[in-house]
Amino acid sequence: MQPERWQRLKELFMEAQELGEPERERFLERACADDTELRAELASLLAADRDAADFLENPAAAAAEPDLEDAQLSPVGRRFGRYRVLSEIGRGGMGVVYRAVRDDDTYDQVVALKLLHGGLESEFFDRRFRRERQILASLEHPNIARLIDGGADDDGRSFCVMELVDGVPIDLYCHQHRLDLVARLELVRTACSAVAFAHGRLVVHCDLKPANVLVTEDGTLKLLDFGIAKLLAPDSGEAGPAATASGWAMTPEYASPEQVRGQPVTTATDVYALGVMLYELLTGRKPYQLGTRRPEEIVLAICAEEVVRPSQAVVRPRSAAPGTSPSVASPAGPPDDSPNRLRRRLEGDLDTIVLRALAKDPQRRYGSVVQLSDDLRRHLSGMPIRARPDRLSYRAGKFVGRHRAAVAATALAVFSLLGGLAATLQQAHVAQVQRAAAERRFGEVRSLARTFIFEIHDAVAPLPGSTPVRARIIEVGLEYLERLEREAADDVSLQVELAEAYERIAAVQGGVGVANLGDLEGALRSQRRTLALRQAILRALPDEREAELALARTHSTLGDLLGEAGDAEGRQREYDAALAIRNAAADRAPDDLAVRRAVASSLWDTSQLRVDDGDLEAGLVGFERTLVEYRAIAATPGATDGDRRNLALAAKKVGAVRSVSGDLEGALASLETALAIDRERLAESPGRTETMLDVSFDHSDLGYVLLRLARPSEAVGHYEQAVDLRRTVSEADPEDVRARNVLQSGRARLGDALATAAEDPVTPCADVQGLIERAFALSAEAAADGTLSEEARATHEARLRAAGARCASP
Structure with missing residues (x-):
């Protein structure tokens, strides 16, 4: 459901609630006019409200629960087995937890003792309580509160004795200790370890929330309260292939869409709850606004409301951010972090990770x-994450297949379930199964292609020696894509997915400026397929700005590839096509950040064309304009690491054109600006391959200009840093053609700089021998891997010996 439609539905519902039955009918006629679907949605919510008003404010557990002290004598002071109750600690949906002590003269031990609420003493709840004990008995893990004992008293009342955790909820702990982003992510990973251990024993927690994830003063995390956990084992007695969620036993703020719909829960349910906690720990806010806690508000918010990206949430005023007031968490930055700095740290990987965990569809x-x-670990280590953000394919699928009554039907299904209308749910389930069976075969092929091209490829890309494997993955992925393409003529969402896949394949085959397999012809074929698909997509979705900009990007990338192939005319044609599309978009939306990026990209392309044509003056003016554009974009709220990279690249281009024009001091200043930007980016994402190469190119360009300024010793320092970075990247993947090539060129330039510094008359003789030794070692390294011919090596080493002779003379 679109946010605007959801907001309209909400407003009409609030108005209709205030009216009596006759007035409601007239209101529906007037407010909905000819929009029959809107009227149906609104009527279903009003009916559901009559049948199940405030069910989440007064759940079944609470309705059955007179206060324990009213139902019988307080258990404080009483013995349960070997344990005597000391005081109450807290209450949950099913039971009350007490502080107790072992009282049999064997040894002293303070424990947590759990009893059912007095109003829940029935066979059903007692069986559930005993099952919780059995679950805990199977979960021996350092981050799960362990079961110590259990049994029943003389009256047959079951009790459970657990490790007493003297801690506070994870969000409060982070707030009190002012933990930074890294420490919070590590805590969440510890929680993941405990939850994964439970999943490995076929146990789904179903009620993960800060109150059930405690952290002690020494930083030890403990997972608590498996009272409504579900067993996924086929002989567990749970309903269906996956356990069914109990509508009365959940915490709305952390409940998943399938829980509020009353659908089966799986391990994905716990993934969702961890995503909610992660969002809260990173931003200090909850992802949804559950203002009134009415059933329809909860269902609409959780099932239909789009989650604000964490990086955007932290820069919004707190009064405007969803879920601010209930949270005790603080934002994830250091105490003196500005919102904009925190935004930069969250955008990209962490946005993607959180939104993947919070996907409405469990399959996503x-x-x-x-x-x-693992993705959190990869982010912390500076490695590429495996999750991919939702792209146009997903939104296009929503656009062409939208069912505007879906959310209202979902809400009605929940209320029907809670009202005992199981037959309606069963019919909906049967219909869903039938639809799934009809689409399964096509979906499996589609999913397999996506898995090969995106997930498996991304998983192996950072591994050493992975380039041949990536080539095979691309080959298999192409086979599936070609099979799918024959069936995708009228499926826009699939066309979008295919275009993204072909674009990815083109980059891996022979993309300009990225790690590739050196297959330029293959890259051109794939990029042309991308172009044909995106032209068809824009015809189907003429008002979709992202489709328009994606087509422009495809023209521009195809122009880059044609330039690499030596087709100057084709390159100019594609650049012109991209510029025309982007200028048209800028006329309609001059302040749109994506459009501004696209226009700056075209300005870059045309400036490069001027330089290639020999018009350095026009090229310099164009790149200086490009630099101004990227500087403004990088300073805009919502700017990304990619925007800062483009800013550095533009500064570098200005420096390069100034160098060719003879303005060496101006070139030096521009290149130092680029290096400062890229160093800051690398400090924020250490180990990221592309950023390491960016910094290496900065050092190499500076070395070149310093050599021309007759400052060889300074040039050597920059070239050595460039080679060190490139060697690290190349060793991670020896088959990466681009990494191997830039390492080769870097070593050659460093060797020349070392020789030039040794030959420089102002270089002290005490330093000359060290320069020569480093140059000889470099020469041997290049010869050993076959990148330096024996002839070139002999010439280079003769030069070095001549330089050494100067200092050997008396």
């Missing part, structure tokens, strides 16, 4: 808690 979430934890 992480497949396991282990995958969520």
Whole structure:
């Protein structure tokens, strides 16, 4: 459901609630006019409100629960087995937890003792309580509160004795200790470890929230309260292939869409709850605004409301951010972090990780808690994450397949379930199964292609020696894509997915400026397929700005590839096509950040064309304009690491054109600006391959200009840093053609700089021998891997010996 439509539905519902039955009918006629679907949605919510008003404010557990002290004598002071109750600690949906002590003269031990609420003493709840004990008995993990004992008193009342955790909820702990982003992510990974352990024993927690994830003063995390956990084992007695959520036993702020719909829960349910907690710990806010806690508000918010990206949430005024007031968490930055700095740290990987965990559809979430934890680890280590953000394919699918009554039908299904209308749910389930069976075969092929091209490829890309494997993945992915393409003529969402896949393949085959397999012809074929698909997409979605900009980007990338192939005319044609599309978009939306980026990209392309044509003056003016544009974009709220990279690249281009024009001091200043920007980016994402190469190119360009300024010793320092970075990247993947090539060129330039510095008359003789030794070692390294011919090596080493002779003379 679109946010605007959801807001309209909400406003009409609030108005209709205030009216009597006759007035409501007239209001529906007047407010909905000819929009029959809107009227149906509104009528269903009003009916559901009559049948199940405030069910989440007065759940079944609470309705059955007179206060324990009213139902019988307080258990404080009483013995349960070997344990004597000392005081009450807290209350949950099913039971009350007490502080107790072992009281049999064997040894002293303070424990937590749990009893059912007095109003829930029935066979059903007693069986559930005993099952919780059995679940805890199977969960021996350092971050799960362990079961110590259990049994029943003389009256047959079951009790459970657990480890007493003297801690506070995870969000409060982070707030009190002012933990930074890294420490919070590590805590969440610890929680993931405990949850994954439970999942490995076929236990889904179903009620993960800060109150059930405590942290002690020494930083030890403990997972608590498996009272409504579900067993996924086929002989567990749970309903269906996956356990069914109990509508009365959940915490709305952390409940998943399938829980509020009354659908089966799986391990993806716990992934969602961890995503909510992660969002809260990073931003200090909850992802949804549950203002009134009415059933329809909860269902609409959780099932239909789009989650604000964490990076956007932290820069919004707190009064405007969803869920601010209930949270005790503080934002994830250091105490003196500005919102904009925190935004930059969250955008990109962490936005993607959180939104993947919070996907409405369980199938779009992480497949396991282990995958969520691993992506957090990869982010902390500076490695590429495996999750991919929702792209145009997903939104286009929503656009062409939108069912505007879906949310209202979902809300009605929940209320029907809670009202005992199981037959309606069963019919909906049967219909869903039938639809799924009809689409399964096509979906499986589509999913397999997506898995190969995106998930498996991304998983192996950072591994050493992965380039041949990536080539095979691309080959298999192409086979599936070609099979799908024959069936995608009228499926816009699939066309979008295919275009993204072909674009990805083109980059891996022979993309300009990225790690590739060196297959330029293959890259051109794939990019042309991308172009044909995106032209068809824009015809189908003429008002979709992202489709328009994606087409312009495809023209521009195809122009880059044609330039690499030596087709100057084709390159100019594609650049012109991209510029025309982007200028048209800028006329309609001059302040749109995506449009501004696109226009700056075209300005870059045309400036490069002027330089290539020999018009350095026009090229310099164009790149200086490009630099101004990217500087403004990088300073805009919502700017990304990519925007700062483009700013550095523009500064570098200005420096390069100034160098060719003879303005070496001006070139030096521009290149130092680029290096400062890229160093800051690398400090924020250490180990990221592309950023390491960016910094290496900055050092190499500075070395070149310093050599021309007759400052060889300074040039050597920059070239050595460039080679060190490139060697690290190349060793991670020896088959990466681009990494191997830039390492080769870097070593050659460093060797020349070392020789030039040794030959420089102002270089002290005490330093000359060290320069020569480093140059000889470099020469041997290049010869050993076959990148330096024997002839070139002999010439280079003769030069070095001549330089050494100067200092050997008396």
